[in-house]
Amino acid sequence: MDAPQFDPQAFGLPESPALVLDLSDEEVTRRLGRALAQSLDAGAFVGLIGNLGAGKTTLVQSLVRTLAPDAEATSPTYTLLNEYETDPPVVHVDLYRLETYDELESIGYWDYAESGFAITCVEWLDRIPEAWPREGLILEMERVDSQRTARLWATPGFDTVAADISERLTS
Ligand SMILES: Nc1ncnc2c1ncn2[C@@H]1O[C@H](COP(=O)(O)OP(=O)(O)OP(=O)(O)O)[C@@H](O)[C@H]1O
Ligand SMILES: [Mg+2]
Incomplete structure (x- = not known):
């Protein structure tokens, strides 16, 4: 069965991604992670x-x-949520096994996601779309057999961050 198509409009995103990247091997994925680390400030989602x-x-x-x-x-x-004492801290959430939004709220999700202190990264955001603060970046990663593609979407307030990430990857 095909996965449902990601609908950027449902997430309040523009029609086109800010960046499309062919993740030809794992190192390219890691480079994208490094570019995000270098471009994002505390409070980013x-x-x-x-x-x-x-x-x-x-x-x-x-x-x-x-x-x-x-x-x-x-x-x-x-564990649902990991917090890393990096500078800024990183909060890493995985919604894959989560059933309801209430469960997420009960672990204090918004205290982390909206603290302004951390970079919050949420895997499987589409499983609980209410977890999207409607401001930030969405990275759509698609794997078909061994082909991997990333599309980076930015809300208007994150346009310059997305441009900065693109620049780091192309320069
Ligand atoms: N271009 C690539 N980018 C990322 N991972 C790759 C790439 N090529 C091969 N891999 C391998 O694919 C796997 C990706 O696993 P990873 O746990 O990062 O995926 P995920 O999207 O988090 O999956 P899940 O939905 O299960 O959480 C790793 O074993 C990695 O070594
Ligand atoms: Mg994973």
Whole structure:
């Protein structure tokens, strides 16, 4: 069965992505993670949408390691939320096993996501669209067999951040 198509309009995003990237190997995914680490400030939100094995956790790992080379970012699938004491801190959430928005609220999600102190990265954001603060970046990662593609979407307030990320990847 095909995964439902990502609908940028439903997330209040423009019609076209700010950046489309062919993730030809894992190093390209890691470079994108590094570019995000270098371009994002505390308070930024990054939603990660994409099928199993698309590279969402790999990207967050790279982002965390760029901010703190010794930090180990594991998949938070079983813990729901991991917080890394990087500078700025990174909050890594995985909604894959979450059933309801109430569950998310009960772990204090918004205290993390809207604290302004951390970069918040949320895998499987499309499973609980209410978790999207409607401001920030959405990275759509698609894997078809061994082909991987990333599309970076930005709300208007994050246009310059997206341009900065593109610049880092192309220069
Ligand atoms: N271009 C690539 N980018 C990212 N990962 C790649 C790439 N090529 C191969 N891989 C491999 O694919 C796997 C991606 O796994 P990862 O856990 O990052 O995916 P995910 O999107 O978080 O999946 P899940 O939905 O299960 O959380 C890793 O084992 C990685 O080594
Ligand atoms: Mg993952």
